[in-house]
Amino acid sequence: MRPLGSGMQSRFVLAMGGAMVVVVAIVAVVLGRQAAMQDEVKSLSGSVIHELFDRSVRSRGEALARELSDALANPLYYNDLAQVGALVRNTSRQQVVRYVLVFDEDGKLIHDGSTEVIDFGKSMQDPLAPGAVAARKLVVQESPKVLDNAMPIMVGNQRIGGVRVGMALDDVQAMEQRANTTLGERLQQVGKRHLGWLLLMLGLLLVIGAMVIVYVQRTLVAPIRGLAAAARQIEAGDYRPQLSHNSRQDEVGELVRAFGRMSEAIARHDREVRHMAYTDALTGLTNRLAFREALDHRLMAARASGHRLGLLFADMDDFKRVNDTLGHEAGDEALLQFAQRISAAVAQAGGDEALLARFGGDEFVILIGDGDVAAGARQLAELLVRELSKPLVVQGRELFLGTSIGVTLFPDDAADATTLLKNGDIAMYQAKVAGKNCYRYYSRAMDHAVERRVHMEQELRxxxxxxxxxxxxxxxxxxxxxxxxxxxxxxxxxxxxxxxxxxxxxxxxxxxxxxxxxxxxxxxxxxxxxxxxxxxxxxxxxxxxxxxxxxxxxxxxxxxxxxxxxxxxxxxxxxxxxxxxxxxxxxxxxxxxxxxxxxxxxxxxxxxxxxxxxxxxxxxxxxxxxxxxxxxxxxxxxxxxxxxxxxxxxxxxxxxxxxxxxxxxxxxxxxxxxxxxxxxxxxxxxxxxxxxxxxxxxxxxxxxxxxx
CATH class of the missing domain: 3.20.20.450 (EAL domain)
Known part of the structure; x- marks a missing residue:
């Protein structure tokens, strides 16, 4: 690297020194303005906080009075004192609520939230009681310590009583004082923190000024050549090019890192696209496309080795009833639980090479190929029927659904994937006809049953x-x-x-x-x-x-x-x-x-x-x-x-x-x-x-x- 000339370096140092003087002056002005701003903020915030607390307690008192008036109409009308008490106690426990009083149309106390209600049936004697009893709409009265919100309780056009919600003004004033104190402390902390940051930035500027002298001499050719080589790798299909580690904090360093992030994002998106194309979005199981590809490969291998395969076609019984009665969110939850149980059963009895997929809706397909396939298919089908007949708990309800399973074997029943899947579907349908929540093996006679059903549909037209x-x-x-x-x-x-x-x-x-x-x-x-x-x-x-x-x-x-x-x-x-x-x-x-x-x-x-x-x-x-x-x-x-x-x-x-x-x-x-x-x-x-x-x-x- 070629060193800078002494004249350029001197001018650069003088420029940096002048910049630092300007920065120091700006810092001094900022600190002065910060102190003045803190005083102004304290003054304005005090009035704003008072207004906010006052408005909040008033609006909250009115809202509670209106809500209690509506909620108490039916319990008071039917003289349900237990329900009245529950509503009063729930409201009384809320912050800054001093009291909640429910009275009848004559102003006699019905409930005050206590267990005994000592003054039950007595007229209210406090100074604000007459105004509350006479209220025909929301009436707000205020004393030095209490903001009283009175609201009549109506059933239709009939006034059957009223409710009073007293908000503790002294508690609100104490909260307001604490808020002002906290605000002052926070402003002081912010001021100190800002001062520290300003001093830190000033120190950083000094360091950066020294480092800039070195950075201006570094070449850009090597990083750019590295990026060009990486771009050619990506173009060729290699989404993870080898980029040299770069810790530079300038535009070139950011460009190198951005290029690295871009290559990682492209690789990640490629994986996600493949995952989406071959995975069911709801259950995370293999989807129809991926299963069909896997089935074709397994059939090819089975033909070459002379092995047998078993396919189980499982369909939830009465699943449409869940969607119709409880909604599609409940249906999705039921499907997830169903898929989890099938996965557990397949892991237990399906063998190491078992493949489970969701074909869409409430249809699941399982492919097995270990050991005695016929016996394994029967054992897995029995386990599935037993486990899936147990109730599902969806949205707090027990649902008894069960499953109908069709079992077909390769090469006994079919020689290709399409026929094997069709036979499994036919066998599953026969399980539903047999009463659901059971399994059936495919047989040639089932084809005739499907033909009869199609014939019946044609005749019915x-x-x-x-x-x-x-x-x-x-x-x-x-x-x-x-x-x-x-x-x-x-x-x-x-x-x-x-x-x-x-x-x-x-x-x-x-x-x-x-x-x-x-x-x-x-x-x-x-x-x-x-x-x-x-x-x-x-x-x-x-x-x-x-x-x-x-x-x-x-x-x-x-x-x-x-x-x-x-x-x-x-x-x-x-x-x-x-x-x-x-x-x-x-x-x-x-x-x-x-x-x-x-x-x-x-x-x-x-x-x-x-x-x-x-x-x-x-x-x-x-x-x-x-x-x-x-x-x-x-x-x-x-x-x-x-x-x-x-x-x-x-x-x-x-x-x-x-x-x-x-x-x-x-x-x-x-x-x-x-x-x-x-x-x-x-x-x-x-x-x-x-x-x-x-x-x-x-x-x-x-x-x-x-x-x-």
Whole structure:
């Protein structure tokens, strides 16, 4: 390196000396201004702090008085002194609250937050009491030590009492004094700290001034050449070039470090992209893409070595019910717990080479290849069914879901990845058909079962037009006089070659395929057209007709318009049409359901909840989603006389529904003792085979005319 000339060095030293003199002068001015500023800040802050504390205590007192007035309305109206006391004590424990007094409309004390309430029923005698008792809106009174906020307690337009919240002004003044003292101490600390920093910076300037003389002589060529070589490595695909360590604090040093950070960021992003492409975002498991690639490689290796592979296709049972009733956040939490249990089971019984992946939704796939694959698959499937049938705790609730598992083997069942996955899916579906929460091995016969289901879906598409679908009616009776007051519409399918197909089979096919959105409106219109022709009963009342509505129809949002069109076109009075919705369909999205039910109510029809008690909801939800009636599920009715729990639950449902003004219907009555138990407990309506089997429209007319 070539040294600087003496003239340049002298001029540089003189320039640095002049700069230091200027800096010292600036420091002196800054220190003087800092002292003056501290005095000014103390003066202004004192008034600001006083205003803030005063405004805070006033606004807090008013807010507490308003909140307590609203919260105490119901407890005071129902004379719930325990609840009143709890609210008063909770507020009294808050900072700077001196007292909380609840009084009746005559100014007599009801509660002061104490356990005994010694002055209960006595008139308040303090100087501020008359103003508080006379308050018809928020009244704020002040004494030297207390800021009294009085607020009437209203139920509608009726004043049933009032509440006083006293804020301790002396405590506030003490807090204000402490704040001013703390502020002064902090200002002094800041001043000392600033002085230290200024002196430190001054020293650093002296050091930097000396170092600059050396830095101006250093070359830039070597760092730039190093960066150019690193750029060529990155261009060639090597995202981690070797850069020489550089501790320089100038622009070149920062450029070298920035270039190093950039190369690290590119390498990290490359890893993250690969991770995102091959990993499930929710569970962290291998995703479908990565699993398929791994499966192809494992199959290739298995063909070469003559080894067998086992694939387990697991699907959560009734997972959609979790999303519909508890929301998607709860669904994600359930999926995470589910994935953790599957991972633990695979680690325990799957072998070292087991691969677990989430295929999306609630589907998980496991590939095993160690030892006796058939025995290992059976052992793992049994473990999964056992572990996954245990309850999940989601948002404080126990959920019993279980899993359906399909097992298929290579090369026994398939020779390629696509067929192997398809066979696993088919076997899983058969496990669901078998009752869920079990496992099934793939067999050739399962292909025929899937074909039959597809065939049934195709046949169902034209069944209505061909006259294969017909309506029957399940009579509904009033319990107090056993008189028929309405009917529930049931759909039956008589296929010319397949024979009578159970509703549980073809309704599920219609739901899964979306055909229910076509069949449902036709059933509704046909039922209305039939019911409008029925005669009135002997007491002059018209029979109502109750029609089941699919959750798909409700979620589509077109149900209110469809109902209005049917009523207008058929002439059936709206009061004679009842709609039955499943509990999960209504509770799934309460805001949407409430809006749709409001539209339905404006048409004049009534809405019932079917199979009530089988979902995750409760009667509390009925306040948000108003319905006219609930149908107690037949599973409760069947065991009432043998199971005290079912009887107690049924009794509670009837009592609570009546308290909400909701009609209660019991279904599945097959014995007289069941009818008597329900009648004694005030159940309004009943239906079941003991009362009447489903009948045709002609038989409905005959029953009406005969007065039976």
């Amino acid at each position: 034209g069944a209505w037009e061909r006259g294969e679908l017909r309506l029957v009616y399940q009579p509904i009776f009033r319990t107090r006089d056993r008189r028929m007051v309405g009917v529930e519409v049931l759909l039956r399918w008589q296929h010319p070659t397949l024979g009578t197909i159970p509703p549980s089979v073809f309704i599920e096919v219609a739901e899964q395929s979306g055909l229910i959105e076509v069949i449902g409106p036709k059933v509704l219109r046909a039922a209305c057209m039939e019911a409008v022709q029925w005669p009135h009963s002997v007491d002059g009342e018209g029979m109502f007709v109750s029609v089941n509505v699919s959750p798909r129809q409700l979620r589509g949002g077109e149900l209110p318009a469809l109902v209005a069109d049917c009523l207008r076109d058929t002439g059936l009075p709206a009061s004679r049409l009842h709609l039955e919705l499943t509990e999960t369909a209504v509770i799934g999205d309460e805001m949407l359901a409430a809006a749709l039910l409001d539209k339905l109510h404006r048409t004049g029809v009534k809405v019932w909840l079917d199979d009530f008690g089988t979902g995750f909801s409760g009667l509390s939800h009925l306040r948000q989603v108003p319905v006219d009636g609930v149908k107690i599920d037949k599973s409760f009715v069947a065991d009432m006389q043998r199971d005290p729990d079912d009887l107690a639950l049924t009794t509670a449902i009837i009592a609570m529904a009546h308290a909400l003004g909701i009609t209660v219907v019991a279904e599945g009555i097959e014995q007289e003792v069941q009818f008597d138990l329900l009648s004694q407990r005030g159940c309004d309506l009943a239906q079941g085979y003991w009362l009447s089997v489903p009948i045709t429209a002609t038989e409905v007319v005959e029953m009406i005319e005969s007065g039976r």
